[in-house]
Amino acid sequence: MELLIEQLKQQMIEALNLEEMTPADIDTDAPLFGEGLGLDSIDALEIILILEREYGIKLTNASEAKSHFKSVRTLAEFVQQNRTK
């Protein structure tokens, strides 16, 4: 799980252009949107792409994803349960 969390953080830093951030700078339990990391709706779509490309998880809309996108930890849990690759 810790490995997956680290991997997700790295993939997010790259895909979301989180300039000058390292995985250590991202709080695993902090909110991804609004406060915390301050991501927005476009970032959410990019995370959906990460899930699709890297883990073979297909989400059809952003609202379906909402509950799993609270923090890096909830995202990692969702990936672990649903990954197809």
Added chain:
Amino acid sequence: MNRLAYWGHDYLVTSVGAGIDAHVNAIESYQSGLKEESDANGESYWAGRIDWSAIPQIPGATPLENLMIEVGGKVLRAAKVEANSPRLGLILSTTKGNIDLLQSQADFDERVLPGVLAQRVAASLGITTTPQVVCNACISGLLTIILGSRLIASGTYDRVLVIGADLMSPFVISGFRAFKSVSSHICKPFDASRDGLSMGEACGAVLLTADPFECDAIPVAVKGGAVSNDANHISGPSRTGDGLYLAIREALDEAQVPADEVDFVGLHGTATVYNDEMESKAIALAGLSDKPVNSLKPYFGHTLGACGVIESILSVWQLRHKRLWATMGFESLGTPQPLLVSAWHHNLSKSSVCVKAASGFGGCNAAVVFATDCTQGSELQWTSGKVRVESSVRLQCPENEDFDQWIREQYKSLGESNMKFFKMDRLCKLGYVAVAKLLAGRSLPEDRYRVAVVLSNRCSSLDTDMRHQALLDAGQPASPAVFVYTLANIVSGEICIRHQIKGEGWFLIESADENVSKELASRLLQEHRADFVLTGRCEMFGKKAFTCIDLLSLQAN
């Protein structure tokens, strides 16, 4: 100096058919031009494709050029005007122009530049004045009508031919689908079950004229038009609706029409959850909740740069026929504020004033007021006062330096810490840094509704267009974070968000004239539509990265 612009001859081609009668007949019998199609993965969606067999092909012309020349030519011939008159202007509205030429093209084809497209269309139509191109996301069509009307009101031209068109290229389809904003059904604007838009391709043209009786139909005047910025988010509509509300209110003010006298509102109604939500809030703020509204997108889809033109054409014809067409497929209202929507066509007991609205990426909004009462509205306020350059900035990436490295250093020197900066594309980074430097140590007036942004360039968003196309060519999924920047006006949006600028916003593409933005900016000041304007050129393509932006005001006499 003080005239109105009137609706002259018009013509349109959409998936519904060709010409006004074809549209009236199809819409009256509730026929949609949208058809189901599916992608390589077998996922289906509905789209509006036009019948290309009916569009004459000119040797050497692209499909979009053929379409614009056919539709624009039909209007000019019907109006029997001299195309080469110095009193006839041409304005094009397109978001992506000939973008499909980027596909599998080894050599760069300059026809992909919208300014080149405009010159080719003008030449083919025999128009000799310098064409203008508005490239401002989904409000482009309304902006061409507003700009054309103002050029007639100010006496610059007697007639302006406005042509709006966009095609359903794989470029655009892949992007919107990556945004998860395309419905798998026919779009259902304002409905509780709406789940996204349907895309379509179309072309519409209208001849705006100073002569109310030029065409054989009830005269309709363009009585008011206004533009505003949300300054909220580049792809998410305002959560309050205040930007669109402001545009509607200003357009009604200019037309001197109280909200009470509006007979119906043609909304943008894309059927995405957030757009329709925002529009309902704007309508409530504008005091128009008890007026019937509609969205025509279930008939031919969201046609991007064409939608403002074709939907205005059809709004004018509804006004003339005293009819309000149905938002086809509507079942139950699903917006936070009330909207008077119907699934059935209606006769209007009074039909003299219509508002047409649109909103788009970058946080832009526009509204136009059409009226059958052709007496003069408010006197166009005009000052011949001298335009003053308050301050200027010039930025150019040295040829031997790497742009990304260079702009990062420029940004660092501002001392800002805005995480969003690093997400921007190169064009936006360039404009963002330039304006931050321009405004450093200077405070804009409290009333940010009186500040406007007018920018132009030649290469549009081509730098990012190539990145999006490269993903497609490599068989990779489109990236929403890349696609959102394939609209040149997003740079204005980023500037407006950073400095909370909420006045008019225009992004023009240069054809023959490099000074288009400055001319428009000066007119905004002289017509008292803004107190300050940020204006200039912002160009980013390949090794070429430069911008020069001025802050203009009107010198007090």
